[in-house]
Amino acid sequence: MGGKKILEMREITKTFPGVRALDRVSFAVEEGEIHCLVGENGAGKSTLMKVLSGVHPHGSYEGSIIFDGKEQTFRHISDSEKTGIAIIYQELALVPEMTVYENIFLGHELASGGLVNWNETIKQAEVALKKVGLKINPDTKVKDLGVGRQQLVEIAKALSRDVRLLILDEPTAALNEDDCDNLLNLIKDLKNQGVTSIMISHKLKEVIRIADTVTVLRDGQTICTLDAKAGEVSEGVLIKHMVGREINNVFPRREHKVEDDLVLEVRDWTAYNARTGRYDLKDVSFNVKKGEIIGFAGLMGSGRTELARSIFGNPDHYRLEGEMSLNKKNVRFSHPEDAIKAGIAYVSEDRKKNGLVLIQDVKQNVTLANLKALAKNSIVDDNAEVKIAGEYREALNIKTPSLEQQVMKLSGGNQQKVQVAKWLFVKPHVLILDEPTRGIDVGAKYEIYTIMNKLVAEGMSIIMISSELPEVLGMSDRIYVVSEGRITGELPVEEATQEKIMHLATN
The missing domain is CATH 3.40.50.300 (P-loop containing nucleotide triphosphate hydrolases)
Incomplete structure (x- = not known):
């Protein structure tokens, strides 16, 4: 560490109703490095990156962002994109029915006099696809590609805008092993092409494999920044900093017959x-x-x-x-x-699509599969619902400001616990x-x-x-x-x- 800083985030504090998501977080990235951001779900990683990219606009948080030596006041994601920052979320932002080349230049079309130059668009799309090592016809519809290739199209889209800082939020979460390997190798290749990357990941083996530097967040605060090149990064060290305690055995012992x-x-x-x-x-x-x-x-x-x-x-x-x-x-x-x-109860692999009603609150989701147990004359007893949801909140240690909190606002781990609670209430x-x-x-x-x-x-x-x-x-x-x-x-x-x-x- 000690090179030129491309990014500094100083004393960032971001509050939502009932929750302080970020508490005076400071975070710096050097030019040309792969910087991994790790922490438990709900630690504040994605919120910090949304502040950086302008999703949470200037004025909605305290603290300052210095990018390329200048203080920035991004009020929209397009402002950060203009300076060379691109963010790729876990849920990809591609239009399935459109072609690869249309997706790559969507929002910054190659046009003059109000007319799009499609020949030039296809040519430039091929250049961007080559940078990510994706050998496909740019005329292919995105819906006809697997998740791994869609991820590469999303990165090609970022590279078409002359990106200087690429942010990847859990990029390998939905990928198989081969696609993970390809993506991690690509991030290393992009580093050689002069692109600085920030990667959020909960897969510690990937972090150890790829990171030059690792910053750990816990409960909305910066815990430490570690230099991988100096041998400071290991799975045990990261776990200890992430959870605030050592977990010597990731799997708790079970002794029963x-x-x-x-x-x-x-x-x-x-x-x-x-x-x-x-x-x-x-x-x-x-x-x-x-x-x-x-x-x-x-x-x-x-x-x-x-x-x-x-x-x-x-x-x-x-x-x-x-x-x-x-x-x-x-x-x-x-x-x-x-x-x-x-x-028999079934906790779905896709909690957002099949497991939970994201716009409903915690108590409604917990009781959803067994409302008859709470009903008198076909009317749900609100007091009984609160009591049951409170019991499961305590038993499963669901971290939520209240039982009325929308499930979509909980971290992934707490959403999963709500889904488990829902099925435990049917007593399977x-x-x-x-x-x-x-x-x-x-x-x-x-x-x-x-x-x-x-x-x-x-x-x-x-x-x-x-x-x-x-x-x-x-x-x-x-x-x-x-x-x-x-x-x-x-x-x-x-x-x-x-x-x-x-x-x-x-x-």
Whole structure:
């Protein structure tokens, strides 16, 4: 450290109703470096970057922004873009129906006399695509690209504006391993082309691999800035600074005996998808015992989520064959409501789309799946709703200013806990957790794992679907591996390794 500073943010304080999101945060980035910003969900990382980019305009926060030696007063995102700052959010801002070249120059079209020069636009789009190493026809519609390629188009769009500082907010959250590798290598290549990057990430291995410098935020405050080149950055050090304590074992210990009682048994389960004309599942058999965590591992698209949804009332309307028994009774659910009544709950992998009503408050989301339990003469008892939501808020340590807070304003980890609370309130025998810690930080993960351990100790059974192999190995009693709609292996956790799971997952 000690080179020329391209950016300084001094004593930034940002307050929302009931929450001080940033408390005198100071943050500096040197020209030509990759600077990673880490911290638990709700630490203030995204808020700080929104202040920088003008999403939170000058006047709505205290403190000052110095970019390229000049104090800046960005009142809109277009103001920061004009100075050479570009921000790429986790939820991509592309128009699916438009072509790649139209997206790249959307908002800063190459026009003269009111007419767009489309030939020049396509030519310049090709130059931008080359910079990100993306070999596609610029005439392709964005909707026809995978998420990894869409991410590269978004970066090409930023580069077409002569970007000097590129901000990436959780850029790898939705990417598979290959796309992650490509993106991280691209950020390094851009550094060689003179682009300075700030990357927000909760994936510490990626941070360690790519960062020149790391700044840690906690509870809206700057905790420290570490120099990776001087060997100051390691996973243990980052976790300690992020959560304010050492977590020596990311997975809390669980000491309990799994009972022999079979709670759920699925035999020769086959799901035909009429929409695609193919079998998403073929002859799947597995079982779950009382007080057991069963891990389902496999590559994306292997059929794990399809299996969970087909069991949970078949909302995708598969043509199903096979048998399922719950507590030794044969069952088949034609609607999720039937599965809920029987004692099966499903925490969706996409909490924003399928798990929560984001514009509603915490208490409404917690009670949503079991309103009948709170109703008298078909009218919900408001006092009972507040009481129940308060109990789950305490039990799951949901951090929210009040039970009336809109769920969309909570951090990812707290949103996830609200989603878990919603399903715990239906008091299920079997809880299906689909990617339970996706997009949440190490401290919130530890809390989710602790909740899972407590639930199975009380006799609940959990099916956990996860793409993170350390999570599968760290939390499961037994592991089933899914590949192309079939179960290719079952492993007791004592015998399982990442290598064995990957071998079965690619069979």
